[in-house]
Amino acid sequence: MTLRLYNSLSRKKEEFVPQTPGRVTMYVCGPTVYALSQIGHARSAVSFDVIYRYLRYCGFDVEYARNYTDVDDKIIQRANEEGIPSEELAERNIVAFDEDMAALGVELPTKRPKATETIEKIVEVTSTLIEKGFAYESGGDVFYSVRKFEGYGKLSGKKIDELESGARININEQKSDPLDFALWKSSKPGEPSWDSPWGKGRPGWHIECTAMNIEHLGPTIDIHGGGKDLIFPHHENEIAQSEAATGAAPFARYWLHNGFVNIEKEKMSKSLGNILNIREALKEHTYEAIRLFLLSNQYRSPIDYTQDSLKEAETAVERFYKTLDRIEAEFPNLSSAVPGKEALKERVAPVLEAMNDDFNTAKVLGNLFKEVTRANTIMDAMRKSPEKREVTQEEITLIRALFKETGQILGTLDRAPNEYFNEIKSQSLLAPEEIERLIEERAEARKNKDFARADEVRDSLLEKGIILEDKSTGTIWTVKQ
């Protein structure tokens, strides 16, 4: 079984073979930190987080870098609007981004370089590009001469001559060709700047990723990821810069691009005012539901964030943990049980098969919920025929092990059920003591066959979002999502 992934560069699925056996270098474009991160950043981060997790699950030693672009036009503009230094704005948003990622259960990449910490390399790469004739200095700015790079357009499928007709030409710029893009921009007073052979200035948008790649991962990396919108011009330009500067091609051997998140069928945009920040989403939904939602489509497809789809994800998470909770209640000593190695391998095979097919997490979830039903079915059967307990336990041990493996890969559905339920319960509008007291009162009423009173208690709790479930072992409560 081999891992196959869709390479944007070749536009087809390819078998994944890292350049060094057992070792993977991966770079994913991180945020430009001019504002709080929105749900689209979450999709990219979660998609590549799962890829990172899975590569390690497969036994690869993964070097994974995700950058912060912390110097840029938008940051400067926004900082000016707020009347604070751009460094302060960037730092504030980096902290916020890190918090959001942690809240989403996204693991830390092994490297998290910042553009402003890579200036030396940026200057070095820019100088090299000038020396090699791919770039030129013009009035304190340095531009990349797109026409000098033979393979320009190979990632995005664009032809230079067709680009020209649509290109915007800024007459104030010192470009010799409108398609050329800035590697280095001379700074205006008050802007962040660094010394360079071309005077005080700051890096252009694309060069920082090239520099960080070369500095942290080398001239040729295995996987380069990012949102689909970055294919052009950002990734196209990264290729042009990197391959021209290092002479090593390809710059990245596999290009992976995640699809967009729409909000109620519409693209997120400032003009529509429907940009959903990660922290706003997390106020309304658990991180596990958000992850499950994001992973319920293949990572390359667009996905629609709607009230319904998130509610569905909540329901799925709850169903999963209810089942896990039931397993723990029925088999309290299961944690010490070890499933047979071969049997487990067989059980996990469909999950790996799905993951190996371009990280098909939707299929993984389908498989997972098939096993959830299976677990409940056999526990139901055991209730009717207790003599089946031993056989059931063996099967449940396997299913539980499968849950664990899958949860590790997906980074959700991997907690202890009581941890999940305690989190849900903490959102209760009523004090838990008060709820317990009412449950007691209802139990008393039920014992006395005063069902009118019992239902009254249950209904009044439901009005406050508290759902009661009568189990054989007693009544439990949870909060309506």
Next chain:
RNA sequence: GGCGGCGUACCCAAGUGGCUAAGGGAGCAGUCUGCAACACUGUCAUUCAGCGGUUCGAAUCCGCUCGCCGCCUCCA
């Protein structure tokens, strides 16, 4: 205009040449329950936007038509 993608049940969504078109949600009918909730069972696409072609065989490949979307400009 150039490039790319998509259209599978009421909704979300796997499947991209050959076993019965995964899975979830909603609905309906049952089992369980004092009644519910949870859970389970059954039901829910003779058919994959439409038309034509290739093939022994197509949701899957090709062509055309219709509809939707993205990129080409800052964007995950």
